[in-house]
Amino acid sequence: MLLFNKAKLIYLLIGFSLLAALVPAQHTGVLFFLDQWPAFGLGISIFYLFNIKDKLSGLCFICLLAINLFGLFNSSVNNTEYKVAGIITFAIIIMGNYYRMVPNFVTLLGRYSYSVYLIHIPVGVYILALFENKIIQKNPALNFAYDLTVYLVVTGLAWLIYNHIEVPAIAYGRKFAQKYFNANAKKHSG
Template sequence: MTERNHIIDLLRFFAAAWVAIFHFNETIPYINNWYRFFFKLGYLGVPIFFVISGYCVYMASNQAKNAKHFIVRRILRIFPPYWFSIIIVGIVIICSIVTNGANSIAILPKSGKDILATITLLTTPFSSVPIINWVYWTLTFELFFYLLIFIGLLIPYHYRVFWFISISISSLLFPIHEHWPFFFIGHWPSFCFGIVTYRLLHCKDQLWLNILLLTINVFALMNIIFLPYYSQTCVVTCLLIIISHYIPLKQNFASKLGDYSYSIYLLHVPVAVYMLGSVKQIKYVQTHLWANLLWDFLLLGLITILSRWMYFNIELPSIILGKKLTNGIRKNTL
């Protein structure tokens, strides 16, 4: 079992907080100061998450007994908290209808097909069904990354790297597609940076293939991603993981908050933007740095407290259930 890397936990919380405060300020006019400038770059929390996911999910796939073992745990890792967050969005929408007489929050699914797509994370960018929470589009990328890793597990270990190389070549050669079947290509290099980082540290028997995989994705990232600092963020995230592998960070309060990062990610839009966003419409909050900063961090504190509850009551039980089910699968196959 690979020892826990606490810099990853710290990065997960930092990325979740960065994205959250970015979204807190998306609905108000931009003011040129150091605070708004830094959090205007909060979208860079997404590549941090993708790189970390590449690293951690690939590690989990190596530790899984088989492909079924892997996918069951991943599904139970991502979906129960996601479904709970949908309920939260629904409650906020009901509150909006009761208080304002209309749904001013999100475009709701209008058909059984749209509802099914929402429940199964097959919304935008996989399909034209709109998302009801600003962050859900990234979970669709995450889901399809799980699928590609699942397929990789069906390939013998020594040939598995060629599966990742083939996807990476596709991301290098083909243009970005916004919808099925190639929507995933644009962000594959950031996930694969995480895979390569893990392989360079722990799978040294295929060093030259790992270097080839890294090289392809460096060019793919440069070729595809057009957002400022996206590529640099992927590289810095990988370097921090590598450094902490050799110089481990001790567990601390900040790194412990990483456990709550997924819940923070899911809850911050419905609670802080949809429900409490009216505070940001106050002119004084918008124009005074200290007031804006104070409100944002009060919101972040509230979301973190709620996320702690969600982690222990929704997320962790579903993770434990996944472990129990896969242990049952293992026993039945012995």
């Protein structure tokens, strides 16, 4: 989508959203992603709501929102929790733009959430799961201690990645954008 003209990108996004809402799910093939598209489409709707300030932005937001809400509930994902979580997440993100949260432990963990997302499977599932044996699995106290240890290791690694890779990369990206694209980049609040 980055290759398309920004002025016409909205039409492509609306097209993908319509396809995702109306075409039966394909779990393989070129259109495999359409089943999950409505959740991403809601995120794109939020982007248009808060970042695009032209005459069509309101209409685009309403179209994307309506199509992707329909697509989310029409999806072949037969998981009510997934659908409810999508709506709640959408609402929280919108509210977060209007009501700033007081920094607390949860917002601190939120900073590391992308790093956790990136490493929780390779580190938490594939590497650390090698150490989980039948004794740990059958003993609730050991299993809890093991899971807590995995959580702490993943969170610690996420903290390192956030502070030593993500924050510097964001700062570099902003400088690069300002220098080469005259972008109006805000200072990272992390």
